Amino acid sequence: AQSVTQLGSHVSVSEGALVLLRCNYSSSVPPYLFWYVQYPNQGLQLLLKYTTGATLVKGINGFEAEFKKSETSFHLTKPSAHMSDAAEYFCAVSPGFQKLVFGTGTRLLVSP
């Protein structure tokens, strides 16, 4: 079975600081990995995805994530946080052409 663990339900950073949101997955087959973002009172929006190929994936709004098979991780980073990055972030895994399994989410708080 596939599963996703997001470490930390809340992460607080200062504006301009590095953002690091952690995601570890479990999958019995090579996974597809995703990060989605949910702004207040909105649905989820795809930030980036890894399917095959280059393990460093760049997404929208300056975010990127690196697929590390040996660590079963897909951590999300952004070099410099902006106030507008405050949102909830969801990591998800899809074991090939099957249903998407989401983590419990990490709320990013950005202070001035």
Next chain:
Amino acid sequence: ETGVTQTPRHLVMGMTNKKSLKCEQHLGHNAMYWYKQSAKKPLELMFVYNFKEQTENNSVPSRFSPECPNSSHLFLHLHTLQPEDSALYLCASSQDRQSTGELFFGEGSRLTVL
């Protein structure tokens, strides 16, 4: 125009009421999904429709009844709900059921059951 539109955005109902949630997608997709989002829990996949046919029902109680009249519209009919059914219900679509997991979500319908 938003790709996936959900109505109503907010709904309050009693346990004996019957109501429906509506989802419409303008993206030309063939697969549609209902998810339940509760506080401190992962998103729960409820139903999947592919080309109007239900392909997945994740052991959802029968008080939730989905309907997919065509590839653009998805409904969730609600009756005799329980307070624990209060949650944000998200509709999503994708090109088809075999796509690589890129889902397009609506803004959700916030349901409160009294």
